[in-house]
Each structure stands twice: as structure tokens, then as C-alpha cells.
Amino acid sequence: MIAALRTEVRKITTTRAWWINASVMFAYMVVMAGIMAASFAVSRRAADEAGVAPGSDSFVLDPQSTASSVYTLAVALGYIFPAVLGALVVTTEFRHRTITPTLLAEPRRTRVLAAKLLAVLPFALVVALAGVLGTVLGGAVTLAALGEPTFLADPQIQRTIALSVVALVVWSLVGVGFGSVLTNQVAAIVVLLVFTQFVEPLLRILLAQFDATEMISKFLPGAAGEAIAGSSLYVSSGLAELLAPWQGVLVLLAYAVVFTAIGRLTTFRRDIG
């Protein structure tokens, strides 16, 4: 298993995808957090001048909610990056047909998949740290520039920031599982993008409208990821409630395990090549 792990780690270190992923996520989160921080601050000031109390309108947030919504943007929007990182670990092998030499060197396919799940973790941590750092940097600098409190010394906010790193790392495992189910690289990335950026946000708003379905929305993967961080834009704006952080970890891990198991029983059981 150590050998398989070393092989899988080297597959990632010898290509550029992981640090491009981390760099792009960093830049994307700086910009998004900056824009969000500015728009929350501006809209709250407008509401103040108009005499609307924070919280009475769902899109006007008090300063602390503003800060926590901004700092969890990496989990609310940016989780596509670690998910793609994980998916690429599997899909690259099929795209470049390196799955053949991979299975020649290690025919035990469960071991190959397990090694991939473990190998992605340190790189997912780098991507997660880059994303969260970008979010906090872009958010805090913008808030400070607009004369808003940054809440960076607030223990609750610090905990949320730390836990969002955990959430993003778990997302990479979901990515590995998903990539093992859908091995076509382009299709996997497109489906991940469409689901995480459009389908799930819409589903969550829709499902939250009815009491019967509200429970389901908490178990969607994006909601589970936000639950790990313990806060999100959705919650602050009163659109949804979240599971407890530990429940979020379990739900998101369950997605990773179920996807990987499906991948093992389909892609990795079939004939290769």
C-alpha cells in the first residue's frame, strides 16, 4: 500500500494540474470575496440610510453575518476546485490511457483507488488553504478598506475559517469518487461545474420552500460542505438551515464513499482498454 501511495503521489507531483488548481482558486476567491464583501457593505449602508433594520430583509446582513458569509465563500462557491482536483486524479488516467500501465504495475484495483483517495489529501489541503487564504484576504482587505469590522479576531469566525479548510479537503474525496464513476474528463468537469454552480443552488432554494423537502436540502453535498464550516451565505440570508459540522463531515464523506464504491463496481471492474 505504501508503494501504491508513493506512486499515486508522484502522479500528482509530476504534473502541473494541482498547483494551477490552487493558484486559480486563490485568485478566484480573492476576487469573489472582495466583490461580495463590497456588495454586502454597500447594501447594508443603503439600508441603514433608508432606516431598514439589519435582518428584517434577508439580503441585508449585520456586520458579523457579513463577515462569516464572506469568509465561507470558499465552501459555498469554491468547492468546485478541490472536487475537480480529486476527479482529475482518476480521469487523467483514462484521458491519457495511463490507466493501462497503472493497472499493470498494481493489478489490485481496490488498492489503486484507495491509494488515490489517500494521495489526493495533501494536495487538497494545499488547494483548500490557498482558497481559504484567498477568501479571507480578499474579504478582509475589502471590508477594512470600506471601514467595516473584519471580525478576524472573533473566535467563532476563526473556527468557521478553519473548518472550511476541512470541508474543502473532504470535497476532494468526493471528486475522486465522482471521477471514478464518470471517467470522461471533460464530461466529469462539466457535470461537476453545472451541478455545483447551478443545479444544487437552485435545488436548495426550491427545496427550502416546502417543509416536506426542506430536510432533503440539508443533505445535498454543497449544504453538507457548508455545514462543516458551520455557516454560509445561504444561512445568513435565511434561505436554509444546516446540519451540525460533524454531521456535515459524515454526509460529505458518505458521498465520497458511495461514489467511489460505484466507481469500483463499474469502471474498475470492467475490462480496461
Place this chain on the structure above:
Amino acid sequence: MGDRTVLSVSCNNEAVNGAPNLAARPRFDPADGAVDVTGLTKTFGALKAVDDLTFTVTPGRVTGFLGPNGAGKTTTLRLLLGLATPDAGSVTIGGIPYGQRPRPARHVGAALEAASFHPGRSARDHLRVYAPEVGVPESRCDEVLAMVGLADAADRRVGGFSMGMRQRLALATTLLGDPQVMLLDEPANGLDPEGIAWLRQFLRYLAGEGRTVLVSSHVLSEVEQTVDDVVIIAKGRLVHASSLQQLEAMARPAVKIVSPDTDGLTRLVREAGWEPSTRFDAAGVAVVYDRHPREVGAAAFRHGLELYELSPAGTSLESLFFSLTTSPRQPEAVR
């Protein structure tokens, strides 16, 4: 850098570029090197890709695994390597199925397609990736790169490699584990003539060390000068398996002669002592086997026999291969 510049290759004891008879010393136990395919069958939908295929590959020899495109060669190799599961039959290497060896690449080196590289990796990194699983130290990567003549290209990205360089890198990958058995799918594809000559000597050298070497090809002439044995398949079935010598013996020279003088023709054949190996197709038409046109023409001239036609009618190795693989059900009909 093309294939041209990398020809000065040394392999452990600089013998590879030497004389045709390479001084390699057997260093493997033949008992572990035999490849046994028994009753192998694999179906894809309605297509029987491999159909009750049985053959053995002998250690210490280079075996050509031949057949036209689509004959089932690659499928057979995939089944041998556990990448695909057979519908029936068994495949063992040294008596053990590939997937049941704990470190299979230490025993069997296989290259299935020369395109199995991440284009962004350097040649050395490609090998470094697999070194832990194969079970060899990193230093082995540079060793095998030198063996295939890619030492100067070690740090270049594979994406910029020519087909010939990819073939060499694929070969280097198979050599990582210093395997006793080598299974190579179309290793000469994309090599220039010098590359093919190099590969030929290299494979002969590896077999000389006692290794089992199986090379697939869809062209007999490509491997004719390399192989000791041939296994020929068509439409998933075995059509011929023997030593190359035996195959060559099946390709007999022959001369067709046509004369208006039927009796004179019969007399010529009898008096020249060709009777046992001559076939009379019609009155005045004879096919004389194991003779050359020069010989037959000279004899006819001596006998004063008038000829309408004197032409070579034998089977070349290439046309024998062609007829073997296009009429797989009746290999004995080929003459």
C-alpha cells in the same frame, strides 16, 4: 532529437550494438518464463475477439505474435495481463496468472500502447511514477533510459516526443522491473529503419539472456529477422504456430511451365528427376516445386523443349502469411 542520434546504446555489457550473435548469458530459470494460453475465449457483443486460442511461448526465444489488424492480438495480451477477463480459458505466465503476483512488473514487462503517457510528464518522471509500484529504486529509471537510448531526453516532456521515442520510452517502462518475460504490442510501429534494426538487436539480446520475448505485429516482414518462433492468429483463432524455420519451409519455391509438347514436358520432368515434386495441372501445364526458374529453363533448353511460359509460381513468406491469415479455417490448403 530524432531516433537517429540515440543509436549508440549500451545494455549492461555494451553488447547490444555488437555483432549479430550477442554474447548474452542466460540468467533466468526457464521454468518461470513460459507463457501458456489455453482455450482462451473472449467475446465482445456478437464478435468473438478471441476464439478458443491455445499456444505457448517459449523462454529464451523471441516469438512473433502475428495476425492482421483486428485478429485479436491486443485483446489476447490484455487477457494475459489481467486487464480484461476471459469468458473461458486460462492464461498463465510462469504458471501463475498475472494478477496473482504481488509485484507482477518485476516478472513481466508489458507495453500495450505507445500512447500511454501523460504528455506533461518528462520521460524520467514517467518512470519515477511507476518505480515504487514496480518495486525498484529511482536510480533504475536512468538506467533503463540509457538502455533504450533516451538518456539525453530524460528531462523533456513526453508530449514533444516522436512516435519512435515513445516506443523507446514504452520499452524502458517494461524494463523497469528487469522482467523475465516481455510482452510487447507492435513495438516497431513508428520506428524508422535504424530504430527497427536497433530494436531487433535489443530483443535478440534480451532473449539471449534467457528472457521470454513476445512481440506482436501485423506485418511478418517487420519481425521476420527478429523472431525464432511464430504464433499466427486470424479472427481470434490460431492458424499457425511453429518455429520460423518451419514456417519458411512451408513457403516453397515453384516454377510453372507450359509447353505445347505434352509428351516432351512429361519426359523432361521424369528425366530431370522432378517427378515426386511436380503437379500436372492440365495437358502441357506443370508446376515444379522446390526448383528455380533458371534451373528449369536450362533443363528445358537441354531437352529442346518448346515453352510457352516459364514463371515463378512459389509462395513467398509474405504471401504464405497472407493466405494463412485470410483463410484461417483451411491452413492445410496453402501450398
